[in-house]
Amino acid sequence: MKKNYLLAPGPVQAPSEVLLSMAKPLIHHRTAQFEEKFAKVQKLLKELFMTQRPVITFASSGTGAMEAAIVNCHSAADEVLIVRGGKFGERWGEISEAYGLKPVYIDIKWGGGLNVEDVENALKSNPNIKSVMMQYSETSTAAMHDVEKTAQIVSKTNALLIVDAISALGVVPLKSDDWKIDVIVGGSQKSLMLPPGLSFLWFSERAEEKMKSANLPKYYFNAQAELKALKKNTTAYTPAITLIDGLYTSLMMMKEYGWQNLYDKNKKLMKAIHAGLDALNIKLFSSSPSVSVTAGVVPEGIDGERLVNDLKEIYGVTIAGGQDEVKGKIFRVGTLGYVDSSDIVVFFAALEGCLKKQNYSFEWGVGVGAAEEILYGENS
Amino acid sequence: MKKNYLLAPGPVQAPSEVLLSMAKPLIHHRTAQFEEKFAKVQKLLKELFMTQRPVITFASSGTGAMEAAIVNCHSAADEVLIVRGGKFGERWGEISEAYGLKPVYIDIKWGGGLNVEDVENALKSNPNIKSVMMQYSETSTAAMHDVEKTAQIVSKTNALLIVDAISALGVVPLKSDDWKIDVIVGGSQKSLMLPPGLSFLWFSERAEEKMKSANLPKYYFNAQAELKALKKNTTAYTPAITLIDGLYTSLMMMKEYGWQNLYDKNKKLMKAIHAGLDALNIKLFSSSPSVSVTAGVVPEGIDGERLVNDLKEIYGVTIAGGQDEVKGKIFRVGTLGYVDSSDIVVFFAALEGCLKKQNYSFEWGVGVGAAEEILYGENS
DSSP: OOOOEEOSSSSOOOOHHHHHHTTSOOOOSSSHHHHHHHHHHHHHHHHHTTOSSOEEEEESOHHHHHHHHHHHHOOTTOEEEEEESSHHHHHHHHHHHHTTOEEEEEEOOTTOOOOHHHHHHHHHHOTTOOEEEEESEETTTTEEOOHHHHHHHHTTSSSEEEEEOTTTBTTBOOOTTTTTOOEEEEETTSTTOOOSOEEEEEEOHHHHHHHTTOOSOOSTTOHHHHHHHHTTTSOSSOOOHHHHHHHHHHHHHHHHHOHHHHHHHHHHHHHHHHHHHHHTTOOBSOSSBOSSEEEEEOOTTOOHHHHHHHHHHHHOEEOEEOOGGGTTTEEEEEOOTTOOHHHHHHHHHHHHHHHHHTTOOOOTTHHHHHHHHHHHSTTO | OOOOEEOSSSSOOOOHHHHHHTSSOOOOSSSHHHHHHHHHHHHHHHHHHTOSSOEEEEESOHHHHHHHHHHHHOOTTOEEEEEESSHHHHHHHHHHHHTTOEEEEEEOOTTOOOOHHHHHHHHHHOTTOOEEEEESEETTTTEEOOHHHHHHHHTTSSSEEEEEOTTTBTTBOOOTTTTTOOEEEEETTSTTOOOSOEEEEEEOHHHHHHHTTOOSOOSTTOHHHHHHHHTTTSOSSOOOHHHHHHHHHHHHHHHHHOHHHHHHHHHHHHHHHHHHHHHTTOOBSOSSBOSSEEEEEOOTTOOHHHHHHHHHHHHOEEOEEOOGGGTTTEEEEEOOTTOOHHHHHHHHHHHHHHHHHTTOOOOTTHHHHHHHHHHHSTTO
């Protein structure tokens, strides 16, 4: 009978409406019925991506679309520039190396934001670089990087800007067409309020042109094959039919709520988490905090792994701990998708319970109260 | 995308597990498959009612089982004693009068608890009284009456004790066999975490004996017909098949959680609500507070109807206002069934938001904090 609150930075809570739309009897995908639904999904995805261009949908996790971005844009031994400030920056590097590319890294101290000039300088000193890969929101460190400014720089060069927006898409504005980004990768289990299993690939005209000469081996993640299928409102290979149904429902819910309202809501949740943590004397880990996920630094004297475990086991609240070098040192709370004010309140009450169990000193309600003031107060 | 928190004193939240068990393909009820399930439900209902005797299930709202209790136990123009301290006490009277019985009333000021001696005295001065009807928990006033003590008195007389336990069953212990109660009425939309549509009727051997000579007209609510059907693990008329499926799931969840744990949880939620209201300087309406529902007195200067409305419209939190003479003067929060600590926290955060909007003076988080201390503190 215990209630569960999924407040990790992905996967996130899926609304009943979405889950129920995926529980309808399965239809076949090579039918007009599927194609009509998929055409509607396409229109909505274009709104989400703020674009006039097509958005490819793969049946894969987000990593699949990261691989798709790389294999469709590069040829053997291409030099690439990778912004590496966490697990997902590292992943750009790992995929690139798996395909024999030659990465140059901009290493950022975990938690830090990208200094855009570093990209400019790296591109100047390495004129052969074919692409720049970065995260919009780096989930492992809860840092957000300035994609718009980076695009202004990269678009003036011959390099493509490839953005992993998996945890930022639908959380903050992402003007695919206007910002001169070249490739964007998305996933279903973040702001789209779906289970994992779908990924998205968007690219600019410039990227499409360059893809023609890209010779890295590919089959499943072939962007040209998918573009061709999209013209017939379908996918090249068997789509994840139920997830597409769920995607339609979630995009309709988001559209109805209003895209700007969604961005505003997420920002408010972030501010509320910041205020609540501050009231509890807990510092933010990132100097360039993400709107999608907030990382708090585990206070002196508190066992961080126990904290995350107690939240789950005692209070049913799932958040994420730190990975690798920050294991046990930070905790991460998602503020995206279906997460709303009431979840933040539940999180802080449970956090206060866990902190008291470890004899952390504060007054009951001080964290919740500070969050409440942002969420429910005059300016909310 | 707004989340809804159903915290009324019924209907209450139904867990997904229960709702999904009711979404399975419909089966026919005149089959071994249904009878097997219904036999299992019977066993679980006996645990809930703490009895060795059968529990009748009607497809009706709780009021139907109240009517069943009356028509099966009485003959034309019988004198009956009715404890009337709220809407549901009044209902005992209305049904009795509709069938031509002669009620004598013990009127209790709304919010008050029953003085058991009043029952003793009324029975002494009216020796012809055939039954005493009362509520265990009077939902309209959030008062709880002492059924155990009342049964000690009534069982020494010739009168039957008929208890409406609709909102108390599964919330607090109810020892049907041991307490010498004669008739108990229950419903599905309270602690059983089900949608409305099922009601329950239990009676003692003594009541069964008296029923034989009861001549009030009845057809659908015929206890004898249902007892006969129960022996074949079915119902006399078409059962609400899906609700029976849901009932099985909810009873299994309750049993797994542990009956005593359930009673303890509800009591803790009640204490937390009391503490939170107290911290916000809000008085309890009832002098004999129910564990199932708490009524707070709307403070001076606060518009009570707006409060209940804002909770729902702005924060998605559904509670109940006052009815009839206390309309706008009290608000009522259910603490039964699937409601848990996190809901109480959400309620108080939203309540604080609503009170601030009406310029009520307090510090953000003070209500939540006081509730948290009970819910998550050392003694929780």
